[in-house]
Amino acid sequence: MVQGKWFAPGSDLSALLPVREAVFGRGADALDALSWNTLVYEDSVPAATGRIWWEDGAFRLGDLAVLEERRRRRLGDLVLRLLLFKAQSHAAREVRLRCPRDLTGFFERLGLRPQPSGSGDADIVEMMIPGDQIDLDTCKNCPKASCPNRT
Numbered sequence: 055m056v057q058g059k060w061f062a063p064g065s066d067l068s069a070l071l072p073v074r075e076a077v078f079g080r081g082a083d084a085l086d087a088l089s090w091n092t093l094v095y096e097d098s099v100p101a102a103t104g105r106i107w108w109e110d111g112a113f114r115l116g117d118l119a120v121l122e123e124r125r126r127r128r129l130g131d132l133v134l135r136l137l138l139f140k141a142q143s144h145a146a147r148e149v150r151l152r153c154p155r156d157l158t159g160f161f162e163r164l165g166l167r168p169q170p171s172g173s174g175d176a177d178i179v180e181m182m183i184p185g186d187q188i189d190l191d192t193c194k195n196c197p198k199a200s201c202p203n204r205t
């Protein structure tokens with residue numbers, strides 16, 4: 055079973071920090087006091103995490119991480135959807151993140167688009183989606199014609 059849990063700014067993050075540490079090699083930092091963190095459990099095991107915070111007029115997503123041995127099972131997709139839903143439910147004007155260039159495709163699936171870079175680092179891409187374009191409809195591209203949800 056897959057379950058998601060939210061941690062408000064200032065919460066005890068001991069349940070999710072091992073995931074962040076395993077993937078990025080770093081633990082808690084000052085940004086956690088300003089962030090909503092989410093943790094996704096797979097069969098009661100902490101497996102994926104990410105966070106969202108407000109910065110310079112936009113919501114920012116970051117530190118989206120899935121344990122290596124649990125990747126490609128849609129846990130990353132779930133974390134991204136949870137974070138975008140949090141932004142949407144706070145009427146975000148725009149949502150931004152920085153990601154490695156080879157991950158842009160993962161974020162583009164949910165509508166984020168590369169922005170002109172100001173970072174000076176060619177391997178890092180700034181991605182953005184206007185809040186009113188966030189679309190979390192998982193059924194949108196489903197080819198099933200006979201789904202009871204549609205009839």
Ligand SMILES: CC(C)(COP(=O)(O)OP(=O)(O)OC[C@H]1O[C@@H](n2cnc3c(N)ncnc32)[C@H](O)[C@@H]1OP(=O)(O)O)[C@@H](O)C(=O)NCCC(=O)NCCS
Nearest residue numbers: 118119120125126127128129130131152153156157159160
């Ligand atoms: C990026 C990451 C979170 C993806 O997590 P994941 O659980 O493996 O991804 P999912 O299984 O949810 O993938 C969902 C979809 O994205 C696609 N996808 C996954 N990784 C991708 C990538 N690197 N590039 C393009 N598409 C990707 C999957 O094929 C899947 O597509 P589908 O809907 O057609 O089946 C994970 O690889 C990770 O933790 N990477 C290291 C940490 C990192 O760099 N985080 C980003 C920091 S901003």
